Amino acid sequence: GAGVSQSPSNKVTEKGKDVELRCDPISGHTALYWYRQSLGQGLEFLIYFQGNSAPDKSGLPSDRFSAERTGGSVSTLTIQRTQQEDSAVYLCASSLGHLQQPQHFGDGTRLSIL
Amino acid sequence: GQQLNQSPQSMFIQEGEDVSMNCTSSSIFNTWLWYKQDPGEGPVLLIALYKAGELTSNGRLTAQFGITRKDSFLNISASIPSDVGIYFCAGRETSGSRLTFGEGTQLTVNP
Numbered sequence: 001g002a003g004v005s006q007s008p009s010n011k012v013t014e015k016g017k018d019v020e021l022r023c024d025p026i027s028g029h030t031a032l033y034w035y036r037q038s039l040g041q042g043l044e045f046l047i048y049f050q051g052n053s054a055p056d057k058s059g060l061p062s063d064r065f066s067a068e069r070t071g072g073s074v075s076t077l078t079i080q081r082t083q084q085e086d087s088a089v090y091l092c093a094s095s096l097g098h099l100q101q102p103q104h105f106g107d108g109t110r111l112s113i114l
Numbered sequence: 115g116q117q118l119n120q121s122p123q124s125m126f127i128q129e130g131e132d133v134s135m136n137c138t139s140s141s142i143f144n145t146w147l148w149y150k151q152d153p154g155e156g157p158v159l160l161i162a163l164y165k166a167g168e169l170t171s172n173g174r175l176t177a178q179f180g181i182t183r184k185d186s187f188l189n190i191s192a193s194i195p196s197d198v199g200i201y202f203c204a205g206r207e208t209s210g211s212r213l214t215f216g217e218g219t220q221l222t223v224n225p
Binding site: 004033035041042043044045048056058059091093102103104105106107108 | 147149154156159162202204212213214215216218
């Protein structure tokens with residue numbers, strides 16, 4: 001498809017386990033963003049990648065969270081030693097560039113920590 | 115940190131009515147965006163605004179970038195049942211790259 005693709009769409013795991021969430025941005029988009037959305041809340045910025053520049057990690061809530069973007073395309077968000085408060089929808093977005101270009105979102109990964 | 119207040123939090127209206135929601139920020143933005151989110155899906159961009167005072171329409175939707183650059187509103191005219199969803203405003207500061215999102219307005223349209 002032509003949109004942002006995220007997988008899995010749903011993930012249920014036990015507390016303490018590690019999880020990996022994947023994002024395939026729109027082809028040609030150089031900027032990629034990760035957000036977290038808790039139930040009934042707005043979007044909380046996590047991390048931002050732009051081309052080959054160092055990512056803006058200022059939104060990551062703890063050192064258990066990390067993200068990579070390989071080859072300037074696919075990105076993986078990793079959460080280590082998951083906690084129940086990590087339960088949320090994790091949304092990925094991409095844009096043509098960071099300067100005033102609107103972001104286009106995937107449908108998210110709904111993460112549930114038991 | 116950046117504060118972005120969106121109101122109202124929720125609205126219950128009858129089909130055919132007009133709707134207005136707004137966002138205000140504690141600092142100046144150079145971009146305002148309005149998104150709609152349906153259950154189980156990601157936000158979908160409705161309108162993008164790039165200049166103070168700009169008024170942009172998309173079908174029955176109209177949004178404006180406030181002259182002070184600290185606010186924006188979204189109007190929906192002649193609402194229909196498929197307008198139901200959560201509407202988010204988002205803004206980008208002049209000095210930063212990240213978007214700040216409002217808390218959302220939950221819209222319910224009764225047929």
